[in-house]
Amino acid sequence: MSVPDALWLIPALPLAGALLNGLLGRRFPRWLVGLVGCGSVGAAFLAAAAGFQALRALPPEARRLEPVLFTWIASGDLSAPLGLLWDPLAAVMALVVSGVGFCIHVYSLGYMGADRDYPRYFAFLNLFAFFMLTLVLANNYLFLFLGWEGVGLCSYLLIGFWFERESAAEAGKKAFLVNRVGDFGFLVGLFLLWTTFGTFHFGTLFPKLAEQPAGTPVLTAVALLLFLGATGKSAQLPLYVWLPDAMEGPTPVSALIHAATMVTAGVYMVARSSPLYDRTPEVLALIAWVGALTAVFAATIACAQTDIKRVIAYSTISQLGYMFLGAGAGAYASSIFHLTTHAFFKALLFLGAGAVIHALHGEQDLTRMGGLRKPMRLTAAAFFLGAAANAGIFPLAGFWSKDEILAAARHGGFTGPWLLGLAGAFLTAFYMFRCFALAFTGTFRGDRETLARVHEAPPSMAVPIVILAGLALVGGGLGVPPERGLLHAFLAPVLPGSAEASPGGIETALLSVGLALAGAALAGVWYGRRPEVPAALAARLPGLSRLVRGKFFVDELYAATLVRPLERLAHWCFRVGDGVLVEGAVNGTSALVDWGSRALRRVQTGFVPNYVLSILVGTVLLLTYLVFGR
Amino acid sequence: MVPLNAYLLVAAFLFITGVVGVATRRNALIIFMSVELMLNAVNLTFVAFSRFLGSLDGQAFVFFVMTVAAAEVAVGLAIIIALFRNRETVNVDEVNLLRG
Numbered sequence: 056m057s058v059p060d061a062l063w064l065i066p067a068l069p070l071a072g073a074l075l076n077g078l079l080g081r082r083f084p085r086w087l088v089g090l091v092g093c094g095s096v097g098a099a100f101l102a103a104a105a106g107f108q109a110l111r112a113l114p115p116e117a118r119r120l121e122p123v124l125f126t127w128i129a130s131g132d133l134s135a136p137l138g139l140l141w142d143p144l145a146a147v148m149a150l151v152v153s154g155v156g157f158c159i160h161v162y163s164l165g166y167m168g169a170d171r172d173y174p175r176y177f178a179f180l181n182l183f184a185f186f187m188l189t190l191v192l193a194n195n196y197l198f199l200f201l202g203w204e205g206v207g208l209c210s211y212l213l214i215g216f217w218f219e220r221e222s223a224a225e226a227g228k229k230a231f232l233v234n235r236v237g238d239f240g241f242l243v244g245l246f247l248l249w250t251t252f253g254t255f256h257f258g259t260l261f262p263k264l265a266e267q268p269a270g271t272p273v274l275t276a277v278a279l280l281l282f283l284g285a286t287g288k289s290a291q292l293p294l295y296v297w298l299p300d301a302m303e304g305p306t307p308v309s310a311l312i313h314a315a316t317m318v319t320a321g322v323y324m325v326a327r328s329s330p331l332y333d334r335t336p337e338v339l340a341l342i343a344w345v346g347a348l349t350a351v352f353a354a355t356i357a358c359a360q361t362d363i364k365r366v367i368a369y370s371t372i373s374q375l376g377y378m379f380l381g382a383g384a385g386a387y388a389s390s391i392f393h394l395t396t397h398a399f400f401k402a403l404l405f406l407g408a409g410a411v412i413h414a415l416h417g418e419q420d421l422t423r424m425g426g427l428r429k430p431m432r433l434t435a436a437a438f439f440l441g442a443a444a445n446a447g448i449f450p451l452a453g454f455w456s457k458d459e460i461l462a463a464a465r466h467g468g469f470t471g472p473w474l475l476g477l478a479g480a481f482l483t484a485f486y487m488f489r490c491f492a493l494a495f496t497g498t499f500r501g502d503r504e505t506l507a508r509v510h511e512a513p514p515s516m517a518v519p520i521v522i523l524a525g526l527a528l529v530g531g532g533l534g535v536p537p538e539r540g541l542l543h544a545f546l547a548p549v550l551p552g553s554a555e556a557s558p559g560g561i562e563t564a565l566l567s568v569g570l571a572l573a574g575a576a577l578a579g580v581w582y583g584r585r586p587e588v589p590a591a592l593a594a595r596l597p598g599l600s601r602l603v604r605g606k607f608f609v610d611e612l613y614a615a616t617l618v619r620p621l622e623r624l625a626h627w628c629f630r631v632g633d634g635v636l637v638e639g640a641v642n643g644t645s646a647l648v649d650w651g652s653r654a655l656r657r658v659q660t661g662f663v664p665n666y667v668l669s670i671l672v673g674t675v676l677l678l679t680y681l682v683f684g685r
Numbered sequence: 686m687v688p689l690n691a692y693l694l695v696a697a698f699l700f701i702t703g704v705v706g707v708a709t710r711r712n713a714l715i716i717f718m719s720v721e722l723m724l725n726a727v728n729l730t731f732v733a734f735s736r737f738l739g740s741l742d743g744q745a746f747v748f749f750v751m752t753v754a755a756a757e758v759a760v761g762l763a764i765i766i767a768l769f770r771n772r773e774t775v776n777v778d779e780v781n782l783l784r785g
Binding site for chain 1: 707
């Protein structure tokens with residue numbers, strides 16, 4: 056079987072796994088459920104790797120395979136073939152999704168080992184992998200949208216996996232509803248694209264876009280609307296509020312969906328639509344600003360969170376902001392590079408946090424941890440590595456990708472976002488090492504019995520952690536030397552301009568590493584050696600402390616300005632629309648019939664003479680009419 | 686030969702008598718007989734026209750009317766007997782069980 060004909064296997068294998076586990080999983084023994092769940096994603100990874108090799112064997116300009124499976128929708132002018140697109144960008148994304156996904160599936164074997172809904176968990180996780188691979192392999196916007204909505208569904212299902220818990224069910228609902236706002240924009244953008252260009256197909260659409268003059272209102276509108284979809288899916292300002300709550304899901308889910316893959320779909324979509332965004336420079340500038348603001352805003356909140364998973368969640372929002380900053384500066388390849396390295400080290404951080412939570416039997420509060428370095432040596436080392444990579448400290452993965460983005464922002468003339476990005480680098484290092492110091496150094500602050508039962512992660516959890524730690528360590532090598540690395544050269548046919556070096560990278564790199572080290576050192580001093588300093592500082596500035604701790608009260612603001620008015624509107628609709636109009640119409644009909652028959656029944660007296668009389672009168676009238684009337 | 690109008694007048698007189706009987710009397714049996722009277726008035730017009738027009742269609746009709754009337758008498762009398770057995774009256778003013 057040649058490669059284009061076999062590409063459908065990449066998304067189809069996880070789908071098969073999802074169907075097997077979803078339909079028959081309850082009758083399978085546990086080991087078989089795990090085997091199907093991990094095996095299907097592992098096989099998808101192997102298929103993607105084979106496809107990657109086949110792509111590499113082709114000359115760079117011919118690296119674009121487009122097998123069409125069958126016509127999906129054909130209605131009038133609209134025809135959307137179910138086609139796959141296998142080019143360098145899709146290959147990189149597919150490898151990241153299936154590779155990191157496989158690690159997290161294996162980790163789940165240990166983490167979810169005691170859960171009674173084991174088959175359901177793996178069925179959802181495989182279904183997610185299917186939709187995510189669909190999203191990255193689609194060759195048209197409509198098919199991409201199918202994957203886009205599918206991953207949203209799986210995210211909802213997995214956030215609310217423990218739906219018996221009220222907060223988990225609420226968080227799932229919140230994620231779904233906030234995403235709907237973004238998806239609404241995405242959908243309207245697609246409609247506009249269709250009415251203007253009459254096609255969703257990337258290969259047909261992008262040459263047409265190139266003919267348009269830059270800054271056409273329609274293009275700007277489409278670009279803005281698609282970006283609105285991306286802010287929802289990738290948790291950017293102002294739609295980021297769902298991601299911290301999504302931490303109610305199991306930790307491997309947070310690692311896979313809410314750090315490594317699904318939330319990066321927006322970045323992928325922007326990179327995939329680069330021919331569109333290149334025609335709308337003002338939207339690109341907006342993207343850069345939104346990304347930079349989100350990066351700093353979320354990093355600030357992360358500094359005051361006490362839930363270990365929420366710290367990492369805000370960190371994810373912040374890092375996604377960097378990716379959008381890169382894309383906004385036109386350095387799409389750099390943002391895909393950061394997406395890749397971020398998938399490694401953020402998954403690592405989540406899996407490390409998961410190992411801690413597992414060891415502490417569900418404890419997520421940083422203020423009740425501490426000193427875990429000794430009983431959990433491996434996890435502590437891996438978490439340290441992940442934190443350093445996230446902070447962008449030389450020579451770990453995050454350093455190469457983040458500084459490339461910052462250099463590109465500076466080179467592109469985005470001084471404001473560049474400065475914000477540098478501030479974010481300081482904050483990132485600060486909150487990451489604060490988190491590390493609170494969890495792993497000092498003395499344990501929980502109760503004695505919990506400490507006695509703390510254990511190192513079992514092998515099924517430790518092996519993925521080690522693999523991801525290795526990737527976080529050397530993943531930056533994909534992009535060395537800066538701007539001319541393996542990844543950039545490989546992506547060059549899809550994302551032209553990515554192989555150009557932006558000068559002045561060295562100063563930016565020195566500056567950001569210096570800031571990161573300063574942030575790390577400050578966190579180490581404050582939370583490792585002198586914990587009284589931050590407490591005193593918080594007491595000195597009660598207003599600021601409350602503001603940051605309260606996450607700038609954005610949730611409360613949304614609740615007051617949007618959620619509650621909408622709820623009142625819904626109540627009003629329920630009371631007036633449903634209670635008065637609908638029920639009034641239904642009850643009114645029955646009341647009318649009731650009243651009418653009450654009135655008319657009096658006609659039926661039961662007396663024979665009355666009937667006779669009416670027959671007589673009727674006959675006479677009829678005869679009169681027949682004889683004289685005509 | 687007696688003219689057609691004479692027959693029709695007699696028939697009309699009989700019919701009016703029947704109508705008045707049905708409309709004014711209260712005894713179910715009398716009403717019933719009045720109905721029969723109306724039927725026979727119609728029969729008389731049928732036969733008169735049949736003879737006058739030289740066609741047998743009217744007389745054929747009369748046979749049908751008489752047959753149906755016989756059946757009606759059987760059913761009607763049975764109803765009146767049943768009514769009398771249940772209510773001990775045949776006065777229609779005292780019977781209004783089907784009142785709405």
